[in-house]
Amino acid sequence: MLIMQKNLPGRAARIAGERSDRRDGRDAGLESKEAEGPVSRPARPGSNQRDMKRDASELNAIRARSGGEPLRQTVALPHPVRFFEIRFESIGGLGAHAAGQVLAAAAVLRMGLNGAHFSSYGSEKKGSLVRSFVRLGPAGRPLRTSAPVEVPDGIVVFHAALLRSPATMAGLRQDGTLIYNGPPGFHPEELAALPRTARAIRVDALGIAVKEASRPNAVLLGTLCAAFPFLNSEDVLEALSEEFAGRHPEAVAANERAFRRGATEFEVREGVGRAEGDLPIARAEAVWGYETQPAGGIIPEPGNTAWNDLSTSRTGWLPVLDRAKCIHCGVCDLVCPDLCLVWGDGEDGGKFERELMGVDYRYCKGCLRCVESCPTGALAKEAESPGLADRLRVPLFPGLIG
Template identity: 45%
Template structure:
């Protein structure tokens, strides 16, 4: 396979070692991806390596970070702290740019690998990146077609631009991992990896004079043991209505066709986040009835339980496109109380 001039330039700068931070949400396989990278580096390539992950409650949609350090055999790894100034950042879900500072600490000549259908220039603006290399791969599209997950496609893209990684060794680890647990998915994940490796778009943005990396700032919770109010008092009642759950969606959302809707309410009963907006109206018999008006996608985390229980074709699974949720959302009329 011919390697473009952009990839050759990246390879020269990052050939000695790699500190990789994977930004994701639960359910996309970033934790497993980090483990497979570290295993390939240490057991297959003879490198020194370290891997760890941080995440909250173990459920789909919650933020996940996975860290991988790889160095040549003669360079010891003495730290086990989270990677705050990475050489490479892999973003498994582009909606994370709305809620997380994914590029915090990324070096000025660093590499940003993003699961997206957008161009590197668009991702550069969306992420706030000033300088470095942006690598785009439609990992979600690949995984949907191959019936796998995003993680192996992202591993392929990472192997394409991080020269310390040997794609053949990583491919062997993927094969062994899935052969033992899910043998029926082995070849599909190998194809996903190969397509992620091949189907990348790369653009380099040279650093300007005096350019410094965006500093890494550790987030501080408003309700931590040092920052919470006395007695744990919540003085902003109803603050959950301000939450935006879009970063929890794994690339899909329910699409509503009101022409097919019979307003049965099954969707509302299974929805865990009160996404459906209803309004009382009179039916053809003059009786007051609750009619579905639409979906408030601000609260939708893409669980698709509503699609499963819909007795008609009113609700269907749709791959999320940029601005679709904003343009088709029907907002709740919640009162917001600020204490």
């Protein structure tokens, strides 16, 4: 949640992100009631609802008391009658939360807009699914909702594997923009699910980030500013530099290089979608409730973890097996947290009774512990390119999941 903190005179306001654990139905209807005037709702015990968001008038009052100049709106939103909304789809560790925080900070403190930002993620943090939401409005229009962004103008996908899930592109407006991280020439078939009039923008965020010693979020922020010119790129870059100047000053220059490359080195594709109008909103329905759940909260489906797909947890690297070097010692199997290594019977009369056949990348998170522990170098770290995992994959459950 976007929080504006009052600071000492002459110092810039700082923005902090707070995980939004609240997902009740009351939030979803707030935006539709804006024309009826202020909406009130009870605050949670120990919480301060006024601190969740600050509009331009509140910030200007704070700045006036500290002797600062008032904020003035310096940009015009593309749709002045409604909010401009962006949704970041990512996995933990790629910087989606920080990207949303930086974008909202730049919009509020440098462009004079009203803005809100919050993220949703699981307890695993790194490697788990992350959604970050940014909602922007004109200075004279307060933000009275903290509901998730369901009908975004833009969607930024940090990991290409997330495109396999229909929920990633759900709700995109017919004139919206999808920005996704992918190497040159990578045009997944899932893009056909986009609206006909939507744009798809590909940028090699991971490749650029590796070369510039930065992170994918800096690259994607640059591409986002290029895709939506009303977002002043210099303001966003200043906010990005300010965000990391205190904690990681050595990363400021690298982030700037990555940002500027992201703003220029991208590919725009139009007309790749086949859908008509806005994409439908995806809302998860509860399968079990307190009246219908099994007694004791048990899961009456043994072996259901076989259907899990952990491939989205990889961040650009995977282990590749060279069987000619493998001595089938099993050390890699001892350290693998997800049991994704596939073993089979050795050759008749051969040296080994059981042999390592390969890796089922469906269950591989790319932690590379097997590579670190391999005594012969049979398992090596390799950059993941489109189709590599599918080509090298050895199914762990061939009769169940091919």
